Amino acid sequence: MRVDDDSPFEVQGAFAEHGAALYSFALNALGDRAEAEDCVQEAFIRAWRSRDRYSTSRGSVRTWLFAITRNLVIDALRARARRPAPSDPEKIAWASEPVTEDLLIVERLVLYESLATLTYEHREVIAAVQLDGVGYQELSERTGIPVATLRTRMYYGMRSLRTAMGGDAHDDGNAFAARGAHRRGADGRPQ
Amino acid sequence: MPSRRAELIAGALTGDLSDHERLELDQARAADPSIDVELAELRSAAARLDAADITWREEPPPASLAERIRAATSEAAPDSEDEDRRSAS
Numbered sequence: 001m002r003v004d005d006d007s008p009f010e011v012q013g014a015f016a017e018h019g020a021a022l023y024s025f026a027l028n029a030l031g032d033r034a035e036a037e038d039c040v041q042e043a044f045i046r047a048w049r050s051r052d053r054y055s056t057s058r059g060s061v062r063t064w065l066f067a068i069t070r071n072l073v074i075d076a077l078r079a080r081a082r083r084p085a086p087s088d089p090e091k092i093a094w095a096s097e098p099v100t101e102d103l104l105i106v107e108r109l110v111l112y113e114s115l116a117t118l119t120y121e122h123r124e125v126i127a128a129v130q131l132d133g134v135g136y137q138e139l140s141e142r143t144g145i146p147v148a149t150l151r152t153r154m155y156y157g158m159r160s161l162r163t164a165m166g167g168d169a170h171d172d173g174n175a176f177a178a179r180g181a182h183r184r185g186a187d188g189r190p191q
Numbered sequence: 192m193p194s195r196r197a198e199l200i201a202g203a204l205t206g207d208l209s210d211h212e213r214l215e216l217d218q219a220r221a222a223d224p225s226i227d228v229e230l231a232e233l234r235s236a237a238a239r240l241d242a243a244d245i246t247w248r249e250e251p252p253p254a255s256l257a258e259r260i261r262a263a264t265s266e267a268a269p270d271s272e273d274e275d276r277r278s279a280s
Binding site for chain 2: 011012015016019020023024027028031033037040041044045048104107108111112115120123124126127129130131132135136148150151152154155156158159161162165
């Protein structure tokens with residue numbers, strides 16, 4: 001079910017369509033399942049509470065939900081940075097560093113969000129080959145997918161990723177495109 | 192053929208072409224200069240991934256999350272409706 005059109009915001013439909021991508025972004029950005037779940041839950045609650053003020057003219061539901069989730073992720077990272085030390089060793093080390101002041105952290109958030117917006121098939125090959133250094137042949141043996149198909153997925157996946165990292169439309173890319181309007185209100189709208 | 196073009200560019204992107212494929216790509220580049228442009232763009236994107244030194248964890252959201260959200264938005268209904276009305280007035 002699509003909820004991006006002129007239909008009103010509906011929580012369950014929106015979660016079915018965008019929940020996995022939002023959770024993937026939050027999980028990778030925070031490195032912690034419980035915190036990621038809390039961020040996504042809070043994002044949907046905030047969206048639901050602001051649903052009457054939401055207008056499709058401001059962008060898609062996906063863009064809106066990513067904007068809210070991004071702010072919550074940044075808040076969670078800031079809160080973590082104020083604490084003495086992460087208690088959970090699963091939490092990635094960089095996430096306890098100062099947040100938006102650190103360009104590398106901002107860049108990682110851009111990349112995690114961009115990767116989260118890709119299809120699973122595109123992300124799978126990019127994560128394995130580009131991030132983990134696995135060869136196409138090895139990945140083909142692991143997955144049973146022909147090398148030619150993996151390469152084609154890499155090509156289209158990298159094109160989508162490039163758009164997501166720097167484009168201006170979230171449906172074809174990523175909400176971090178609007179990097180100039182980094183700080184938004186609690187409901188995801190520019191302040 | 193577009194898919195072959197895609198395959199060759201993806202192979203070149205990761206330095207994974209055979210000698211024969213490299214020759215094939217060189218011939219294609221000579222006939223289609225847009226290949227070099229696109230390869231440079233994708234290499235730039237790949238370089239950003241490399242420089243950020245990230246890994247990716249692929250996990251679906253737990254089944255309980257949808258239920259938590261459903262419960263939270265159902266329970267929150269009366270209060271938030273009032274709140275919306277107050278802020279609107």
